[in-house]
Amino acid sequence: MAEQKVRWGILATGGIAAAFTADLVDLPDAEVVAVASRRQESADAFAERFGIPRAYGDWTSLAEDGDIDVVYVATPHSAHREAAGLCLEAGRHVLCEKAFTLNAREAAELVALAKARGSFLMEAMWMYCNPLVRRLKALVDDGAIGEVRHVQADFGLAGPFPPSHRLRDPAQGGGALLDLGVYPVSFAQLLLGEPSDVTARATLSAEGVDLQTGALLSWDNGALASLHCSIVGGTATAASITGSAGRIDVPGGFFFPERFVLHRDGRDPQEFTADPA
Template identity: 35%
Template sequence: MEHRTTKWAILGPGKIAKKFATGLKDVEGAELYAVASRSKERADAFAEEFSATKAYYSYKDMLEDDKVDVVYIATPHVFHFDNTLLCLEHKKAVLCEKPFAMDSEQVKEMIALAREKKVFLMEALWTQFLPHFQYVMDLLKTEKYGKLKKIEADFGFHSPFNKEHRLYNKSLGGGSLLDIGIYPIFTALSALGVPEEIAAKAKLTTTQVDEDCEMMFTYKNGIKAELHSTVGRKTPTVATFLCENAEITMNSRFHEPTSVSISTKEGTETKNFDVTSNGYNFEAAHVQKMLKQGRTESDQMTFEKSLQLIGLLDEVRNKINLVY
């Protein structure tokens, strides 16, 4: 693959797939080759909108196309496990949208099959690859502003209650935690690792998914991460890192391309990163780099990190009695 175009396929042409396809246009050496949906109308419409060469009306038919190099899975959470296993059985490289699956056992099985088949697999947590996120993680790692003492991160927007909507539908893995709470948790994991203690409480809807979830992670030396997600109201959606000598803030909305403000006793400085794309190009470019190097696992969004992340999600779910 070293010198040729990477042919991408998208499995599940929904809202997030459109964002990914838009970002893919900004990736050198990338081609949106195919899209698959069980709905002919949706597959055809998506292929036309994003100039995909092929539109398939069954996942299996698309995966049997020898020209497909890598599949981006963009179906609802509950289908990630089965969709990923199907792709891996067909020996197709996989970039699967977050959350990787519904629980740790599913993620372990996905990773085991990827290793058995010697096929690339990565969780599509795009924030990992954004310039502002990597910049802040580097500041924390080098302790440029002293040791990190506390994290505060939230993600909230208002989505009117509708029991049929994906966000409120338990059978589709609804709730704030898996959809957006994953971002504050991922941020804490990236900065501080796995906490020693987790406390959490949630407001559940009549469909028994979490509308609102508050979490407290406690680390050694008493360092804490206060995390919050909600689909009941809009929140600032920022991530703030309180260090010994500065307050570092990933500005709204922190999980997507944004600026970083650093406040010290000398004042506040804001750094912009001049990202002109929607940001999904960075994870896609990383996948292509890994494939061209012949890797079967990302050196940034590793299997270990995905396992730690789903483990934290599992533990929070247990604390708030959220059962799928």
């Protein structure tokens, strides 16, 4: 007997939702059955584009659609708490875009709600699912570079972004940290777990969002992470993991790497590359 397909609902119709849906419709075990927007015309256009049978002009109708197994929430950060909470309350499982919420309080509320409803809830940190990132993680876990001492990662865009842009708008969860900094932070946590201490400094815009943020994370075992994000300067988007017996360098695009290099004491460097698409 063929396995039953997972039935998806898409909440929001912007660029991220379109990119996700374009891949989702190609999966043999997935079926996109509905889409919702706050404007019916946007939902209709999105549904026509991807061949989705039902289009809703409000979020509640999608959340209460009993034919949906899981909802992908692709709204701006500022609406994640409302949208994901609405779907969880209605008994749907939820995959919510990053940044998961605007703050820890909202995140705790969603986690508590998912536990109360017995529902699956996950942040859509796709970096964790990248095959080469998973290979890197496995090497570190297997002790290829010894005990991890330091992680460095950066993600910055040159811009410039005008004050009207969503990245400069506090009401839409703007700023470098929520949009870009989630990648360096998640990369460090993937390798070292939750830090015991966080120290950070930011340069703020006139609107009150962070134009760039630098953070130093520390762990009880002595490990450190130096992280940076910016919307006022393009960075190398590089990462490096230093251990007691070696180092792994990701020269660029660490969140979707094409290659990384393993340096081990007394051995020649070893390069790992992504499989061809």
